[in-house]
Amino acid sequence: MEIFSAIASAAPGVFTIPVIIAMFIGTVVGIGVGALPGLSATMGIAVLIPLTFSLEPLVALGMVAGIYNGAMYGGSIPAILLRIPGTPAGIATVFDGHEMAKKGNPKLALDISLVSSSLGSAVSAIALLLLAPPLAAIALKFGQADYFWLAVFGLTAISVLLAGNPVKGFLSACLGLFVGLIGIDALTGNQRFTFDTPDLLSGVNIIVILTGLYAIPPAIDLMTGKAGIAAGHIDVSGSRAKFPWHTLVPVWIRSSVIGLVIGLIPALGGNIAALLAWNEQRRWTKNPGAYGTGEPDGIAAPECANNADTGATLIPALTLGIPGNAVAAVVLGALLVHGLRPGPELFRANADVVYGFMLTMLVTAGFMWVIGKFGSRLYVNVLRMPGKLLGPFVLGLTIVGVYSIHNSMFEVWLMLGFGALGFLMERLAIPTAPAVLAVILGPIAEESLRRALLISGGDMSVLLAGPISWMLAALTIIAVLSPLWKAIQSRRAARTGAEAS
Amino acid sequence: MPVTVTALASALSAIWLATSAVAVVRGTGKRVELDGRKVARFSVLCFAAVAYVYLMSRIGFFTTTILVVPALAFIGGYRNAKVLVAATIGFVVVLYGVFRGLLSVPLPDDLLLSLIGG
Missing domain, CATH: 1.20.5 (Single alpha-helices involved in coiled-coils or other helix-helix interfaces)
Structure with a gap:
């Protein structure tokens, strides 16, 4: 009941004119960002955060919610019309979506995608509203050692799972840990890696590294013609085929559950949820051969799952302060910019803002349906926007946005440096997400470790004193050893294959 | 640590x-394998991006944007001059409205704005 009274208390703040306008603009921009290949929700939010710096927290977060939800649906538009997924989460939509469009039903394919995305987002937002508060209450019981292991586990899982080569994943995490160390040590007052530069005394602002790593590389790709598409004539009229409501309901239920579960697991994201939902749907059906030929279920399953993942990803981020993927890290960055420290205390100290933010995730799911329903032709024009023109605009927006945080040219140069580094990391197949997560998780791990040792008088056994610590330590070891297990399995499979042939 | x-x-x-x-x-x-032309274009783009930030602190953000944004698009290979000019002016007007009008961000002194009395 406490949850419902908190929701009721936050609702009036959400339904104010500025927040509604912000949610609307965010959703419009989000669908556009998702529709443009090369741009993602992470990049859209990263560019937007500095612009929302001077706005009220809930206005800014409403816009963030709109971008996050909208981008997930937007990715399906080029996937259906052009066979090019706008975001990684739109990959599975290509299989049946484009085939249905080729058969002369692009409008129906877009409608199925829109309704499935909106439902997935709504289910995810409701799960966020109902699951996050009890989890936050449990998190209040976490000790310093538990927090240390939680941060270490989150970082390890992401470094191992996000990179093809775990060495590169951990190297990226080390970069983030290094950046997180810069500044004055809160416990001793010593300067760390500041190189006598006054601008570095307060550390590197999370937004500077986020915009550098996530906005500059796509801008370079757009300018050099590596991203973007040459969309010629696109027809979205199609025949007036009937919307298959009755057959899609079980698909939505199954896919929502898949999206929610995947969203809760660190390092997995909308693309995994969508692919898994599409595959599971094919396994459940009596006619799996029809999948990949324009089956409505094959569009509904991935689109519902990748949107159901959005709110679920935010559950560990908001309650524990532990982001499970890059986009959750960017959302945490948005909260930090407005002085809101994610974690269980957030639900006590800033209940109206955090519940309001969760409500905006639900409201923007509805906005997405309205905007998508009446604006599909507008987004077809977005697909025609030349990337070589868009790239310089993204760069300009990023520069002025980062400058406006503290009116600091130093931060703009730093952002540009991180951008160059991010571009180089992408070319070397080093994932950037572990670096960003390490900037957030590194200080949490260090602070918790030092506090636990201070309390115990330097006794290391305090790190494994409780069952939660034991469980998280075991999960960390499993995460570290999982690449070895995978290598042994694939070697064994190769040997069996060679013997068979 | x-x-x-x-x-x-x-x-x-x-x-x-x-x-x-x-x-x-x-x-x-x-x-x-590196394509010489692509590497050269990339290097020029990087130089232009650095020039963007440097010039911003010298002659202001809006003046720099009017100069550098079309240059970057041209170097990238975009050749529709009319769209380029119109889009750049539109972009600068929107940014001026947001950062000067709405957010009142104290951006570096701007050459163009001082010339037109803005």
């Missing part, structure tokens, strides 16, 4: 170096 992170990063770099060296010796590594 700083020592641990540095040591860990060094160890991981050493492992990566060793595995790369083994791949080169065995001939299993991926061959990197």
Whole structure:
């Protein structure tokens, strides 16, 4: 009941004119960002955060919610019309979506995608509203050692799972840990890696590294013609085929559950949820051969799952302060910019803002349906926007946005440096997400470790004193050893294959 | 913590170096081929991006944007002059409205704005 009274208390703040306008603009921009290949929700939010710096927290977060939800649906538009997924989460939509469009039903394919995305987002937002508060209450019981292991586990899982080569994943995490160390040590007052530069005394602002790593590389790709598409004539009229409501309901239920579960697991994201939902749907059906030929279920399953993942990803981020993927890290960055420290205390100290933010995730799911329903032709024009023109605009927006945080040219140069580094990391197949997560998780791990040792008088056994610590330590070891297990399995499979042939 | 992170990063770099060296010796590594024209275009784009930030602090953000944004698009290969000019002016007007009008961000002194009395 406490949850419902908190929701009721936050609702009036959400339904104010500025927040509604912000949610609307965010959703419009989000669908556009998702529709443009090369741009993602992470990049859209990263560019937007500095612009929302001077706005009220809930206005800014409403816009963030709109971008996050909208981008997930937007990715399906080029996937259906052009066979090019706008975001990684739109990959599975290509299989049946484009085939249905080729058969002369692009409008129906877009409608199925829109309704499935909106439902997935709504289910995810409701799960966020109902699951996050009890989890936050449990998190209040976490000790310093538990927090240390939680941060270490989150970082390890992401470094191992996000990179093809775990060495590169951990190297990226080390970069983030290094950046997180810069500044004055809160416990001793010593300067760390500041190189006598006054601008570095307060550390590197999370937004500077986020915009550098996530906005500059796509801008370079757009300018050099590596991203973007040459969309010629696109027809979205199609025949007036009937919307298959009755057959899609079980698909939505199954896919929502898949999206929610995947969203809760660190390092997995909308693309995994969508692919898994599409595959599971094919396994459940009596006619799996029809999948990949324009089956409505094959569009509904991935689109519902990748949107159901959005709110679920935010559950560990908001309650524990532990982001499970890059986009959750960017959302945490948005909260930090407005002085809101994610974690269980957030639900006590800033209940109206955090519940309001969760409500905006639900409201923007509805906005997405309205905007998508009446604006599909507008987004077809977005697909025609030349990337070589868009790239310089993204760069300009990023520069002025980062400058406006503290009116600091130093931060703009730093952002540009991180951008160059991010571009180089992408070319070397080093994932950037572990670096960003390490900037957030590194200080949490260090602070918790030092506090636990201070309390115990330097006794290391305090790190494994409780069952939660034991469980998280075991999960960390499993995460570290999982690449070895995978290598042994694939070697064994190769040997069996060679013997068979 | 700083020592641990540095040591860990060094160890991981050493492992990566060793595995790369083994791949080169065995001939299993991926061959990197650079296209001279693309590298030159990329270098010019990087230089223009650095110039963007440098000029912003000297002649102001809006003046720099009017100069550098079309230059970057042109270097990238965009050739529709009318769209380029119209889009750049529109972009600057929107940014002026947002950052000066709405957010009142104290941007560096702007040459163009001082000329037109803005």
